[in-house]
Amino acid sequence: MKNKLSFRSLFILLMALGLLPGALTAKDVTLLNVSYDPTRELYEDFNKAFAKHWEAKTGEKLSVKQSHGGSGKQARGVIDGLQADVVTLALAYDIDAIAERGKSLPKDWQKRLPNNSSPYTSTIVFLVRKGNPKGIKDWNDLIKPGVSVITPNPKTSGGARWNYLAAYGYELKRTGDAAKARDFLKALFKNVPVLDTGARGATTTFVQRGIGDVLIAWENEAILAIKELGKGEFELVAPSISILAEPPVTVVDRVVKKRGTEVVAKAYLDYLYTEAGQEIAAIHYYRPRLESVAAKHASSFPSIKLLTIDGDFGGWAAAHAAHFSEGAVFDQIYQSGK
Amino acid sequence: MAGNVKSSARTSRDANAKSQRGTEESPFIKWLLVSIAMIFTIVFLLLPLVNVFAQAFSKGWSGYLTALSDPDTMSAIKLTLLVAAISVPLNVVFGLAAAWCIAKFNFRGKPLLITLIDLPFSVSPVVAGLMFVVMFGLQGYFGPWLDSRDIKIIFAVPGIVLATVFITFPFVARELIPVMQATGSDQEEAALSLGASGWKTFWYVTLPSVKWGLLYGVILCNARAMGEFGAVSIVSGHITGQTDTMPLRVEKLYQEYNATAAFAVASLLALLALFTLGIKTFLEWKQERDFERAQHALPEPDPIAPSSNP
Numbered sequence: 001m002k003n004k005l006s007f008r009s010l011f012i013l014l015m016a017l018g019l020l021p022g023a024l025t026a027k028d029v030t031l032l033n034v035s036y037d038p039t040r041e042l043y044e045d046f047n048k049a050f051a052k053h054w055e056a057k058t059g060e061k062l063s064v065k066q067s068h069g070g071s072g073k074q075a076r077g078v079i080d081g082l083q084a085d086v087v088t089l090a091l092a093y094d095i096d097a098i099a100e101r102g103k104s105l106p107k108d109w110q111k112r113l114p115n116n117s118s119p120y121t122s123t124i125v126f127l128v129r130k131g132n133p134k135g136i137k138d139w140n141d142l143i144k145p146g147v148s149v150i151t152p153n154p155k156t157s158g159g160a161r162w163n164y165l166a167a168y169g170y171e172l173k174r175t176g177d178a179a180k181a182r183d184f185l186k187a188l189f190k191n192v193p194v195l196d197t198g199a200r201g202a203t204t205t206f207v208q209r210g211i212g213d214v215l216i217a218w219e220n221e222a223i224l225a226i227k228e229l230g231k232g233e234f235e236l237v238a239p240s241i242s243i244l245a246e247p248p249v250t251v252v253d254r255v256v257k258k259r260g261t262e263v264v265a266k267a268y269l270d271y272l273y274t275e276a277g278q279e280i281a282a283i284h285y286y287r288p289r290l291e292s293v294a295a296k297h298a299s300s301f302p303s304i305k306l307l308t309i310d311g312d313f314g315g316w317a318a319a320h321a322a323h324f325s326e327g328a329v330f331d332q333i334y335q336s337g338k
Numbered sequence: 339m340a341g342n343v344k345s346s347a348r349t350s351r352d353a354n355a356k357s358q359r360g361t362e363e364s365p366f367i368k369w370l371l372v373s374i375a376m377i378f379t380i381v382f383l384l385l386p387l388v389n390v391f392a393q394a395f396s397k398g399w400s401g402y403l404t405a406l407s408d409p410d411t412m413s414a415i416k417l418t419l420l421v422a423a424i425s426v427p428l429n430v431v432f433g434l435a436a437a438w439c440i441a442k443f444n445f446r447g448k449p450l451l452i453t454l455i456d457l458p459f460s461v462s463p464v465v466a467g468l469m470f471v472v473m474f475g476l477q478g479y480f481g482p483w484l485d486s487r488d489i490k491i492i493f494a495v496p497g498i499v500l501a502t503v504f505i506t507f508p509f510v511a512r513e514l515i516p517v518m519q520a521t522g523s524d525q526e527e528a529a530l531s532l533g534a535s536g537w538k539t540f541w542y543v544t545l546p547s548v549k550w551g552l553l554y555g556v557i558l559c560n561a562r563a564m565g566e567f568g569a570v571s572i573v574s575g576h577i578t579g580q581t582d583t584m585p586l587r588v589e590k591l592y593q594e595y596n597a598t599a600a601f602a603v604a605s606l607l608a609l610l611a612l613f614t615l616g617i618k619t620f621l622e623w624k625q626e627r628d629f630e631r632a633q634h635a636l637p638e639p640d641p642i643a644p645s646s647n648p
Binding site: 032040041065066067068069077079080081082083101102200201204208228229258 | 475477478490492493578579590592
């Protein structure tokens with residue numbers, strides 16, 4: 001009797017297998033936006049606004065799914081087959097990789113949308129603890145002995161690559177000597193106790209786990225931490241020089257063609273450029289491109305002298321080859337620095 | 339007879355106490371060691387566990403329930419249950435088959451099979467996850483073929499199930515092999531010689547003799563299937579409300595600065611762990627009791643002892 005019972009329950013459990021395909025084929029109009037780490041709050045708001053806009057326009061019910069992680073890691077996922085209709089990553093190089101290795105979109109993707117396909121920009125700033133106990137004012141304060149610096153891993157995180165290039169650019173502009181800039185970075189990474197894989201992980205390390213004296217962070221991430229987390233526990237420090245970070249967006253052609261979501265995916269990205277979309281970006285501390293919205297929020301953002309990736313580093317392909325590819329500058333300084 | 343047993347137990351306990359007294363440390367050392375062990379257990383095991391619940395309930399019951407009823411969290415809980423509901427039965431079948439052939443038969447390549455069963459224990463979960471990406475990813479061996487037929491494995495539910503099945507593979511088999519080896523094949527041979535079919539022998543002789551070991555294996559397998567992080571994290575794609583399991587959801591909520599909700603989900607996993615421990619302790623107690631009963635029953639079969647427990 002007992003045996004029969006256990007046999008039956010086993011049988012029922014096995015039947016659960018038969019239910020699997022049914023559970024998988026349930027479908028509605030969805031978009032998958034594969035994004036980088038700190039955009040969680042931005043796209044949560046934006047997705048709601050766009051879904052409302054889209055339903056009013058077409059009557060279609062739309063749900064936008066999100067996936068977040070280090071920009072490089074996310075690009076790797078899309079290359080390996082993560083079905084992203086749109087990607088909104090931290091830097092153009094990661095989308096280039098999807099175009100090149102994944103062959104999922106044309107190589108001139110960045111020309112398809114205005115402003116280098118970057119509907120909002122940001123920059124790199126410092127977040128320090130209340131009262132700035134280590135007196136950090138500029139990049140050269142980060143290499144002082146005894147200062148613990150938190151930044152994610154440039155190999156996996158887009159934000160970390162912007163951090164790295166901003167520091168490099170600062171020293172290069174100051175001395176005009178590439179070797180000195182390299183030594184500067186070596187000294188800086190000696191002060192880094194832990195490399196997280198993504199910007200959000202680094203922020204969590206600094207804010208919630210209380211490690212480090214200064215966090216090199218996206219401006220939007222730093223302001224978010226100040227406003228939403230520990231009120232009065234952190235302060236933003238704007239360095240004398242930083243970099244104009246342009247997080248680009250694009251449609252993944254291979255996926256939208258297959259899923260038949262070309263129109264809605266394109267409309268989704270176009271909506272980022274509208275006044276409504278720009279306003280949402282600004283509320284989440286991304287610098288809007290649209291003059292009218294930018295003027296309205298000008299007081300939220302410190303004015304910093306900004307280098308550009310194309311003007312000062314010869315574009316992402318060159319910067320990546322020189323600094324972040326296998327065996328390039330970052331590998332050399334990080335290994336020998338240990 | 340019962341009195342006999344008791345008195346003999348007492349004498350053996352006295353003998354034990356006497357023999358220990360010779361090697362016993364001073365009370366100070368004894369208490370020092372005991373308190374060190376206790377402090378370790380409290381600081382490293384009990385406090386974190388209590389903290390999980392304290393954090394989860396930091397906004398009270400309503401905060402706890404609101405956190406759990408979030409649609410994305412609900413979908414993570416459902417996905418975890420679905421993954422366990424698929425991978426545990428699969429592993430029961432695999433585990434029974436593997437343990438059966440290892441314990442009851444001799445064949446060439448048996449040591450290789452035993453080693454292979456242990457492979458998921460020795461491989462890092464991250465490597466296990468990457469293995470599936472290399473197999474089924476778009477740049478992998480079967481990726482383009484699957485893609486052209488619109489079959490999704492990686493970054494979808496099947497990939498998560500595959501990774502979980504791989505990681506939990508040894509649990510059932512590992513629990514069953516020693517039990518099956520200990521019972522030997524005499525009873526099966528007797529059943530077969532009396533004319534029972536192979537299936538009948540399996541259902542009425544083999545399965546009852548290993549049922550507690552099997553249940554234990556299932557419980558452990560289930561705990562790991564629900565709690566696995568590394569391998570699942572690689573193949574999941576982290577799509578909120580779609581491919582997040584409970585452990586992945588905990589990480590995501592924590593990174594979204596929603597500590598209460600993160601700990602609320604974590605508390606469910608902790609409850610699962612406590613439940614698993616409870617069942618494990620019960621099964622061990624029960625096995626010991628059955629064993630003792632069987633031993634007492636040996637010289638003079640006790641009519642009260644249930645005969646179904648060999």
